[in-house]
Amino acid sequence: MYGRYGTDELNRFLMIISLILLLLACFRPLMFLYIPALAILIWTYVRCFSRKIANRRKENEVYLKLKRPITNFFALQKNKHRDRKTHCYFKCKSCRAVLRVPKGKGTIDVTCPKCGKITVKHT
Ligand SMILES: [Zn+2]
Known part of the structure; x- marks a missing residue:
């Protein structure tokens, strides 16, 4: 060989x-x-x-x-x-990166690590 x-x-x-x-x-x-x-x-x-x-x-x-x-x-x-019981997954609206946030934290600001855009999410 x-x-x-x-x-x-x-x-x-x-x-x-x-x-x-x-x-x-x-x-x-x-x-x-x-x-x-x-x-x-x-x-x-x-x-x-x-x-x-x-x-x-x-x-x-x-x-x-x-x-x-x-x-x-x-x-x-x-x-x-x-992670279905502990976390939520969603896509960033500007760069389409997948973000993971903990469930049950109420309304939180999520900063995308890829593009830096801040999104308000209810978890
Ligand atoms: Zn993004």
Whole structure:
């Protein structure tokens, strides 16, 4: 493997997608998924054994850039659920940053840490 790219987050994602498609291809009406599953699997191995490390890193960076908003959304939903009894979440009206304030404090002034705008909120 010396001089080869190896594996990364994109390869792991492609491998999982390929395995899911292969499992779905076991069912007779979904047999057409066998070809794209194999193509993705071959692409994964080509990326893994590639010597063009800079190109593979760029592909992985693009993947991570696309994945980040999705993972951030689910992390926020998880935090909202975890803090549902103790905190309120809302968005700053000027910069759309998500702010978290404690519940049960009455009417409070909330200063956005990103843009500095002060908002009056009832919690
Ligand atoms: Zn703001």
